[in-house]
Amino acid sequence: MANMSLKKVAMPExxxxxxxxxxxxxxxxxxxxxxxxxxxxxxxxKNKPCVGGCPVNVPIPAFIEKVAAGDFEGAxxxxxxxxxxxxxxxxxxxxxxxxxxxxxxxxxxxxxxIGRMERFVADWHMAxxxxxxxxxxxxxxxxxxxGCGPAGITCAGELIKKGYDVTVFxxxxxxxxxxxxxxxxxxxxxxxxxxEIESVQKLGVDIETNVIVGRSITIDELMxxxxxxxxxxxxxxxxxxxxxxxxxxxxxxxxxxxxTRVNLMKGYKFPECPxxxxxxxxxxxxGxxxxxxxxxxxxxxxxxEEVYIVYRRSEEEAPARLEELHHAKEEGIIFKFLxxxxxxxxxxxxxxxxxxxxxQELGEPDASGRRSPQPIEGSxxxxxxxxxxxAIGQSPNPLIRHTTPxxxxxxxxxxxxxxxxxxxxxxxxxxxxxxxxxAATVILAMGAGKKAAAAIDQKLQGK
Amino acid sequence: xxxxxxKQTLNQAVELMEIHAPYVARKCEPGQxxxxxxxxxxxxxxxTIADYxxxxxxxTIIYQVVGYTTELxxxxxxxxxxxxxxxxxxxxxxxxxxxxxxGVAGGVGAAPLYPQLRKLAKMGVPVDVxxxxxxxxxxxxxxxxxxxCDNVYIATDDxxxxxxxxxxxxxxxxxxxxVKYDEVIAIGxxxxxxxxxxxxxxxxxxxxxxxxxxxxxxTGMCGGCRVNIGGxxxxxxVDGPDFDGFKVNFDECMQRQGMFREEEHECRIGRxx
Ligand SMILES: Cc1cc2nc3c(=O)[nH]c(=O)nc-3n(C[C@H](O)[C@H](O)[C@H](O)COP(=O)(O)OP(=O)(O)OC[C@H]3O[C@@H](n4cnc5c(N)ncnc54)[C@H](O)[C@@H]3O)c2cc1C
Ligand SMILES: Cc1cc2nc3c(=O)[nH]c(=O)nc-3n(C[C@H](O)[C@H](O)[C@H](O)COP(=O)(O)OP(=O)(O)OC[C@H]3O[C@@H](n4cnc5c(N)ncnc54)[C@H](O)[C@@H]3O)c2cc1C
Ligand code: SF4
Ligand code: SF4
Ligand code: FES
Ligand SMILES: [Mg+2]
Numbered sequence: 001m002a003n004m005s006l007k008k009v010a011m012p013e014x015x016x017x018x019x020x021x022x023x024x025x026x027x028x029x030x031x032x033x034x035x036x037x038x039x040x041x042x043x044x045x046k047n048k049p050c051v052g053g054c055p056v057n058v059p060i061p062a063f064i065e066k067v068a069a070g071d072f073e074g075a076x077x078x079x080x081x082x083x084x085x086x087x088x089x090x091x092x093x094x095x096x097x098x099x100x101x102x103x104x105x106x107x108x109x110x111x112x113x114i115g116r117m118e119r120f121v122a123d124w125h126m127a128x129x130x131x132x133x134x135x136x137x138x139x140x141x142x143x144x145x146x147g148c149g150p151a152g153i154t155c156a157g158e159l160i161k162k163g164y165d166v167t168v169f170x171x172x173x174x175x176x177x178x179x180x181x182x183x184x185x186x187x188x189x190x191x192x193x194x195x196e197i198e199s200v201q202k203l204g205v206d207i208e209t210n211v212i213v214g215r216s217i218t219i220d221e222l223m224x225x226x227x228x229x230x231x232x233x234x235x236x237x238x239x240x241x242x243x244x245x246x247x248x249x250x251x252x253x254x255x256x257x258x259x260t261r262v263n264l265m266k267g268y269k270f271p272e273c274p275x276x277x278x279x280x281x282x283x284x285x286x287g288x289x290x291x292x293x294x295x296x297x298x299x300x301x302x303x304x305e306e307v308y309i310v311y312r313r314s315e316e317e318a319p320a321r322l323e324e325l326h327h328a329k330e331e332g333i334i335f336k337f338l339x340x341x342x343x344x345x346x347x348x349x350x351x352x353x354x355x356x357x358x359x360q361e362l363g364e365p366d367a368s369g370r371r372s373p374q375p376i377e378g379s380x381x382x383x384x385x386x387x388x389x390x391a392i393g394q395s396p397n398p399l400i401r402h403t404t405p406x407x408x409x410x411x412x413x414x415x416x417x418x419x420x421x422x423x424x425x426x427x428x429x430x431x432x433x434x435x436x437x438x439a440a441t442v443i444l445a446m447g448a449g450k451k452a453a454a455a456i457d458q459k460l461q462g463k
Numbered sequence: 464x465x466x467x468x469x470k471q472t473l474n475q476a477v478e479l480m481e482i483h484a485p486y487v488a489r490k491c492e493p494g495q496x497x498x499x500x501x502x503x504x505x506x507x508x509x510x511t512i513a514d515y516x517x518x519x520x521x522x523t524i525i526y527q528v529v530g531y532t533t534e535l536x537x538x539x540x541x542x543x544x545x546x547x548x549x550x551x552x553x554x555x556x557x558x559x560x561x562x563x564x565x566g567v568a569g570g571v572g573a574a575p576l577y578p579q580l581r582k583l584a585k586m587g588v589p590v591d592v593x594x595x596x597x598x599x600x601x602x603x604x605x606x607x608x609x610x611x612c613d614n615v616y617i618a619t620d621d622x623x624x625x626x627x628x629x630x631x632x633x634x635x636x637x638x639x640x641x642v643k644y645d646e647v648i649a650i651g652x653x654x655x656x657x658x659x660x661x662x663x664x665x666x667x668x669x670x671x672x673x674x675x676x677x678x679x680x681x682t683g684m685c686g687g688c689r690v691n692i693g694g695x696x697x698x699x700x701v702d703g704p705d706f707d708g709f710k711v712n713f714d715e716c717m718q719r720q721g722m723f724r725e726e727e728h729e730c731r732i733g734r735x736x
Contacts, residue, residue: 215552274504274505350719
């Protein structure tokens with residue numbers, strides 16, 4: 001008999017007033033018992049609407065059935081037929097818009113906690129499973145992958161299993177992409193990311209860090225070196241700025257800079273780790289996506305007394321995962337919705353002293369039906385802050401596009417692909433993830449990597 | 464990891480290293496730079512490519528010991544390894560044929576200037592150089608410049624070598640004496656480049672300068688290296704590091720360079736340096 005509780009089994013979490021001072025993971029994960037209890041909420045629907053909401057089609061009811069039966073390794077095998085990084089997806093997927101958003105239990109009450117169970121299963125596997133030897137028959141062809149984020153890792157993992165020799169070229173000194181430099185430790189522990197990457201390395205994927213494709217070597221040169229295909233998963237790492245006066249004052253960061261200093265360079269351990277990061281007492285984070293929530297919660301943890309989220313639209317339009325908005329509020333982040341920055345002001349030494357903000361109201365719905373914010377005349381005021389972090393989005397880095405003749409891109413920089421195969425306009429070159437879609441999600445990037453791997457295999461096997 | 468195949472002391476504060484780095488050595492051009500990380504958990508620090516050997520697959524860097532990371536690097540010996548070494552980064556310097564170019568170097572700025580002037584000389588452009596330093600001891604690479612420069616002028620603060628005074632004094636004297644330069648390339652401390660541009664603007668001589676804002680990734684990902692060029696925001700790591708000196712907002716650059724001064728100090732103190 002199914003568990004008919006309207007609520008998900010609660011996930012244990014660190015207390016908000018404790019966790020907003022440390023970098024330990026916020027959500028602590030289910031126990032065996034909790035996972036099994038939650039699994040009993042699934043109705044094992046015949047038409048599986050939840051699966052349709054998952055960009056990589058994880059066989060959700062099938063894995064939940066195993067969880068309910070206490071067969072966690074079995075559940076892991078089911079999930080990993082479709083998803084190579086379940087410990088990560090369970091933690092960072094916007095489940096409310098994807099799998100859980102389609103769950104029938106969500107019509108009345110809360111949907112089944114699919115993400116939480118996925119996370120539990122992956123963590124259980126990491127803690128308990130024995131290493132199994134894999135024997136892959138090599139086919140003698142080599143493929144190059146550009147960028148070691150979720151798109152690249154997934155593509156590499158798929159191709160190595162199909163027998164290709166795979167080399168991933170990564171610009172930074174550490175693999176992982178946004179998982180390493182962007183998403184903070186308290187949301188996605190870095191040793192977990194490292195383990196997931198190790199697991200593809202164990203299959204034989206070669207990761208070469210410190211290689212910037214376009215500068216250290218070009219895509220054409222890779223092809224000349226005998227790579228039969230190249231997958232570009234270079235992400236959308238170029239930060240956007242507001243283009244308002246005062247953006248170069250001291251104390252203004254892009255979210256990428258701020259988060260990179262803290263996560264990739266371990267600035268939270270300064271001076272033990274020598275990369276500095278400076279957070280003032282009052283911090284304004286501009287934007288309301290996941291990146292903004294991460295920046296705000298990180299600033300709080302680094303000792304800022306007041307942290308604001310300044311966003312020109314209303315809460316309804318905030319693109320962050322629901323859980324992140326909720327956690328941020330619990331941790332004491334102050335939300336200023338319908339507020340748009342107009343200028344950043346500085347003291348006589350060039351340091352940020354305040355941010356001028358104009359209040360907004362929602363206007364008539366536009367063609368897309370979205371009500372766009374309009375400034376309220378004369379509502380300008382100065383928000384007293386000493387640090388500003390801009391988190392209004394990123395676009396693809398132009399380096400690959402500038403150094404790869406024959407690669408067609410959108411005006412805004414995204415690489416153009418055939419959506420069925422992820423093939424670009426350049427023969428043998430495939431692309432996927434944020435570099436194609438613009439800043440999106442981990443799971444979409446993984447889905448693209450997987451699709452490309454299948455297409456590359458088809459092409460190279462002459463199927 | 465990357466092997467230090469040669470190490471040499473140029474003066475009490477400046478050292479040279481040749482590092483085995485095939486990817487960088489194969490493709491780098493004058494004007495480009497690398498980012499080095501000395502050890503695990505280390506800072507990412509940009510340094511200009513002073514020279515390279517495509518056959519030996521090595522890259523030469525010349526650095527001044529100014530703080531924690533450069534000091535850590537300086538503790539490494541020939542035969543040791545550094546953790547990370549990535550590049551080539553930035554745009555190659557835009558060098559073109561003309562009738563005469565003069566390079567102006569302040570302190571360790573002589574290192575990035577050297578490959579640019581050498582390349583111009585190879586292209587057949589007559590080149591002169593002014594090298595400045597605190598005192599004779601701080602004037603570096605003089606002999607190397609002498610190999611291909613028509614004139615090597617020296618300026619020292621204390622007059623222990625060459626002219627007593629600033630490189631800008633020497634530059635203005637040459638211009639006033641009627642030497643015609645099509646272009647000036649100035650590399651050194653921001654204040655020096657700012658003062659060079661003040662003069663060259665007056666005489667309307669196009670001037671390239673090399674900016675060295677604080678960087679992390681060097682790939683255009685963090686925006687920390689942004690500089691104001693003619694009112695437009697540019698990322699020095701991908702759009703530069705060389706820019707038209709007439710358009711650079713030097714005061715803003717100087718201010719931004721000091722963003723972490725307190726922390727940099729704390730880092731050295733905390734580590735007992
Ligand atoms: C702070 C933050 C929080 C986020 N939170 C979430 C979340 O909660 N849930 C979610 O689903 N998504 C989230 N996202 C979005 C998600 O992380 C991205 O959509 C995803 O990482 C995209 O994957 P990717 O593989 O396409 O690119 P990336 O993860 O960006 O990886 C690209 C990699 O390519 C490398 N690279 C770039 N250019 C080159 C080159 N020329 N040569 C070699 N290497 C190169 C980069 O260094 C990087 O390592 C977040 C993003 C950020 C920044
Ligand atoms: C493109 C570029 C090329 C450079 N080439 C050379 C070179 O060939 N030789 C050389 O001696 N120096 C060069 N520099 C400067 C060099 O990077 C700094 O001296 C070095 O980072 C100092 O580190 P530190 O920890 O020893 O000193 P710190 O005490 O940490 O810093 C001293 C000063 O160096 C600057 N600095 C600190 N961190 C960085 C950083 N991450 N990026 C840039 N500047 C920083 C700041 O102005 C700071 O006040 C270059 C910088 C750039 C941006
Ligand atoms: S991968 Fe993401 S969307 Fe798919 S089932 Fe797992 S949590 Fe849901
Ligand atoms: S829709 Fe919900 S209840 Fe139905 S199978 Fe999927 S997870 Fe289970
Ligand atoms: S150093 Fe990060 S963008 Fe230039
Ligand atoms: Mg330093």
